Structures are given as C-alpha cells and as structure tokens.
Amino acid sequence: MRAVTRARVGGALAAALALAVAALLLYAYRDLLARSFAADDFQWLLNVRGLGVRAVVRTAFDAGAQTHFYRPLVWLLFWLQVRAFGLDPRGFHALSLGLHLLNAGLLGWLAYRLRLGGRRSAAAGLAAAAIVLLHPAPFEAVSWISAQSELLAALLLLLALHCWLPGAGGRTLAQVLLATLALGLALLAKESAVIGLVLLALLGEATAAPRARVGWLGRLAPYLLPTLLTLAYLALQLVVERRNYLLAQGGYGLGTQLLLNPLRSLALIVAPLPGTEHADNAWLVPVGALVLLVLLGLLAWQRRAAPPRVYLVPAIIAALGLTLLPTAPFSSPPDSRYLYLPVLIAALLVAALGAQLMRLGARLSRSPALPAGAALLLMLALAWWAAGQLHAREGQFAAGAGPGGSLWRLAGEVCAQGAPERMVIVEPPLAAPHAVAIIELACGRSTQVLVVGRDQAAAAGVHALVIGFPNGSATVERTT
Incomplete structure (x- = not known):
C-alpha cells in the first residue's frame, strides 16, 4: 500500500515538475509570437508561395535545382505553413515551439526507456527533457523560423532511435523498417542527419542483450537498409555540393577549425554564459579542451565499470562527439542553432550520470530523500536562470532582425x-x-x-x- 502511495505521489510530482518546466519555456519565449520573419525566412516564403502541390513537390525533390542544400522536407514544411497561416509569423513560431516541446518529450521518453540508472526513472526522463527545453545555447533553433530544419531533423532522428531500441524479444523487422524510414526522412530535412546511421549503431551495440551478440553477420544484418540508404543519400549530396555557393565562397574548409569548432561547441554546452551567443569568445577553446579531457576520463572510468548498461554512457559520450562533427569544417564559429542536436545528446548524458549519482547518494545517505531534494532544488535554480537567458537571447535575435x-x-x-x-x-x-x-x-x-x-x-x-x-x-x- 505504501509503495502504491509513493508511486502516486512520485507521479504527481513528476507531472507538476513537467508542467512547471513547460511553463518556464513559454515564459522565456513569451515575446516570440510577436516577432516577424527574419533573414532567410523571406526567401523560403518567396520560394513556396503560389506553388501548387505538384509544383512544390517537383521543385523540392529536384536535386538539380538546389544550389545550397538538399532539404525537400523543409520546402514542404514551409509550403504547408504558408497554406495554414498565410504570411502571419505567429503560426510559424507556434509550430517551432511545438516541435521543440515534442523533441524534449521524445528525448525524455528515450531516457526513460534506456533505464539510465539501471531501472526506468521518470526523474531521469524529466531531467533530460528539461535540459533540452531550457538550455540557452541552441536558442536560435527555436527563435528563427528558418532553423525549423534543425527541429525537424532532430525529431525524425529521435523517432528513428525509438524505433531502433530493441524490445524484450529483440529488434523486429518492423522496427528496422520504421527506423530506416525515419532516418531517410531526417536526411531529407537536414544534411547533418547523415550521422544518424552511426547513432543507430551506437544505440544498438550499447543496448544489445549479451545473448544477442552471437555473430558478426547477425549483428550487421539489421544495418543493411540504413547503410544503403545513407550511401545513396551521400551520393546525391555530393552532386548537390558541387553547386553549393558556400563552398565556393570558402564557407567550409580544412584547417584548425576542425578542432577549434568542436571545442567551442563543448564549452558552449557546458557554460552558455551571457555574451557567448556568437561563439567567438577566446576562452571557449581552453574551456572546451578541459571539458574534452573530463569526457575522456569519464569514458575510461565508465568502460571499467560494470553497471547494468555497461556500454551506455560511453556510447552517449561517443554520440556527443559525433554530433559536433557537422560544424567542424565551418570557417567561422558555429551558430547557436547547430548546437541543438549536441544539446539533446548532452542532456541524455547528464541524465545518465545524474541517475548514477542519485543511486550512489541513496546508498551513502541515511535519508534517501536528501540527495533527491538537493538535486531538485539545483535543477529548479538552473531552470530559472536558463529561462532568463533564453528570453534575453531571443530579444537580442529579434533586435538583430x-x-x-x-x-x-x-x-x-x-x-x-x-x-x-x-x-x-x-x-x-x-x-x-x-x-x-x-x-x-x-x-x-x-x-x-x-x-x-x-x-x-x-x-x-x-x-x-x-x-x-x-x-x-x-x-x-x-x-x-
């Protein structure tokens, strides 16, 4: 009876905290619906307005007509929004907020399904979702309508990961097909989703039951379709990139930025302080290097440990490094919107480490509620600070536009x-x-x-x- 009561109280508390975090998000973006379109938004709107269904589909999927990126789903998304909202930006901004909330919910659910603390934990899922919703670093992905490509690609990658996660009886053919479909759609939303194949592999190996590791052929067979799909997309993308004007203008290249940009991104994820919106602060590189050393040490320590999910934390760390690669060739520091996917993975990592620390604190403390209460107070304080930062950054972005x-x-x-x-x-x-x-x-x-x-x-x-x-x-x- 007491266990049932505790479960009900815990569920009610989790629901209340989830509503509080969502309310903080809406408070942080309270001025967003009143903002106008900005920069590339006008070109997207001009491209799709006046097109019929056949015309927009033909144009969106015509690789020969693209001179920048191949993102047919973004064409369709803008076309649908113009049909639904006309040229009223409020509907567009509302959709961005909706996609952001949905992504946070999907990541929280993934954290719950992964049993980060050795068991399914609503606290871990809530923590991961809260970090995604309120982290100040990738604010541009929500504030700028053209950055809906980031939100859409992240949504589809999260769906692919959910489909790929095996059940008690292992991964079924239906799961493989659904995950491949979601991955393919993610590739059509944003080219950085090409890392999705490796994300599936990391998740698959980290969550595979020991009895499932029977042979290399059986382990590789599920990856056949996602691999063929990714290779076909890469071939198509090579054709498009030959006409990419950013490449011709030197927007990408090989040089020190291959190391410096990931270090800057790591620092921004850990310390999204005021004044770092443009990622050009000199201190970001050394702080990022320090974060990298901590992650490598954590990776070595976790590989020697033997929790129920022995490879899960190392896999998440590897996934975090993977998400930093798409912005590495940029000749300038990465824009904030490109940190959206890395923040998703970082939130999963924090939730996993937090679950381990909570288990350790519960064993060492005479009062198990003490570490949980301290963690809750810390999370609420950080959430309030982050909401203020989000509001300030959104205002700065609006002023620039x-x-x-x-x-x-x-x-x-x-x-x-x-x-x-x-x-x-x-x-x-x-x-x-x-x-x-x-x-x-x-x-x-x-x-x-x-x-x-x-x-x-x-x-x-x-x-x-x-x-x-x-x-x-x-x-x-x-x-x-």
Whole structure:
C-alpha cells in the first residue's frame, strides 16, 4: 500500500515538475509570437508561395535545382505553413515551439526507456527533457523560423532511435523498417542527419542483450537498409555540393577549425554564459579542451565499470562527439542553432550520470530523500536562470532582425495601396538578397528592386520609391 502511495505521489510530482518546466519555456519565449520573419525566412516564403502541390513537390525533390542544400522536407514544411497561416509569423513560431516541446518529450521518453540508472526513472526522463527545453545555447533553433530544419531533423532522428531500441524479444523487422524510414526522412530535412546511421549503431551495440551478440553477420544484418540508404543519400549530396555557393565562397574548409569548432561547441554546452551567443569568445577553446579531457576520463572510468548498461554512457559520450562533427569544417564559429542536436545528446548524458549519482547518494545517505531534494532544488535554480537567458537571447535575435522586419512592414503598407514600379533600397543593414526577397514577397515580382549605396541613391530615376534606414528602421525617403 505504501509503495502504491509513493508511486502516486512520485507521479504527481513528476507531472507538476513537467508542467512547471513547460511553463518556464513559454515564459522565456513569451515575446516570440510577436516577432516577424527574419533573414532567410523571406526567401523560403518567396520560394513556396503560389506553388501548387505538384509544383512544390517537383521543385523540392529536384536535386538539380538546389544550389545550397538538399532539404525537400523543409520546402514542404514551409509550403504547408504558408497554406495554414498565410504570411502571419505567429503560426510559424507556434509550430517551432511545438516541435521543440515534442523533441524534449521524445528525448525524455528515450531516457526513460534506456533505464539510465539501471531501472526506468521518470526523474531521469524529466531531467533530460528539461535540459533540452531550457538550455540557452541552441536558442536560435527555436527563435528563427528558418532553423525549423534543425527541429525537424532532430525529431525524425529521435523517432528513428525509438524505433531502433530493441524490445524484450529483440529488434523486429518492423522496427528496422520504421527506423530506416525515419532516418531517410531526417536526411531529407537536414544534411547533418547523415550521422544518424552511426547513432543507430551506437544505440544498438550499447543496448544489445549479451545473448544477442552471437555473430558478426547477425549483428550487421539489421544495418543493411540504413547503410544503403545513407550511401545513396551521400551520393546525391555530393552532386548537390558541387553547386553549393558556400563552398565556393570558402564557407567550409580544412584547417584548425576542425578542432577549434568542436571545442567551442563543448564549452558552449557546458557554460552558455551571457555574451557567448556568437561563439567567438577566446576562452571557449581552453574551456572546451578541459571539458574534452573530463569526457575522456569519464569514458575510461565508465568502460571499467560494470553497471547494468555497461556500454551506455560511453556510447552517449561517443554520440556527443559525433554530433559536433557537422560544424567542424565551418570557417567561422558555429551558430547557436547547430548546437541543438549536441544539446539533446548532452542532456541524455547528464541524465545518465545524474541517475548514477542519485543511486550512489541513496546508498551513502541515511535519508534517501536528501540527495533527491538537493538535486531538485539545483535543477529548479538552473531552470530559472536558463529561462532568463533564453528570453534575453531571443530579444537580442529579434533586435538583430529588426531592419528586415521593419522593411517587411513598410513594404506591406506601401504595396497594399498599389505596388510601385520600382523600389530603391539604400544601404540596407541586412543582406541584399533578403531585402530583394522582402520586396518581391510583399509587392510581387512586377516591382523592380534595386539595392544601392548612398552615392547611387540620387540616380534612382523616375517612378521610384526610395527607402533608407536612417535609424536602423526602414523609412520612405522620397518618391520620384
């Protein structure tokens, strides 16, 4: 009877904490729904608006038409949102929050199913989900609509991992097929999902029952379909990458960044302090190196230990390192949105280590509730701090996107009264392609758009609307 009562109390407490964390997330992003589109959002919207079902499917899956990345599911996602919400950004932001909440729930469920502390623990699942929801480092993945590719790819990879996790009777053919399908969809959402095959292998080996390790052929057979799928995708991606303008412009390369960027990412995951939003702080590299040494020491110690899941923590550490590889070739420090998947794995690692520490504390403490209470208080304090950091970073991102948002609003007001023949944008504090996309989206392609410097503004010609940014906000300077 007491056990049943304790279980009910524990379940009620877990539900209350989950609701509290979700409320903190909504509080942190309380201004998000009022934000406008930003940067690449306008180009995505321009690409899909006006397309029918057949046209958008044909364009999205046409590898020959892509000059950057091959992400057909992102095309379809934007198209569906335009159909559902029009050009109202509130619906887009709401979907980003929904995907983020769903990912946190799936990761928490995965932590629960993995028996991180030797048994299924709601506390471990809740801790993992809370870290994902409130970690400040990957805020851009939620704040920026174009970063929905990160959220979607993570969602599909998590589904693949859930499908791959064997049951009591082992992994079935249906599980293999479903996991392969989810992996394939993840690849169509974001090219960094190519690490999914290795994630499946790490999970499979870490959770395989001893009696299942009977021979190399039996162990490799389930990986045949995911491997063939990944190889086919890599061949397709090589064709697309030949036309990738970022490669031509030197956006990727081989050099010291192959080591420095993963170290920066590790430091940002462990210490997402104020002022680290651009990942260019000098102290990130040495701190990341220290974190790497700690992880290597932890890896060596865990390999010698013999808990029920003897290979689980080492597999999670290896998975964390794997998720840092896609951003390693970047010529600049990694943007915050690229930390989304690494934070997911880091949350799983913290939950696993926390479960082990809780078991140790329960054995050493005379009052088992003491370590649990201390951990709960620490988690709540960190959650409150993280919510404040998220709100501040989201506000900074919105301020940086302000010029584009002001141009979008001004163009909408002007063109609602009749699209001008020509619009001249003078020294916009945003990328020229984004400015052009904003005008074409608001006014149609019949309006000619010119982006010029201040010295060229005088030669705007007749029948032109000249727009400047005297205070960082779009303003009509004159009409010719």
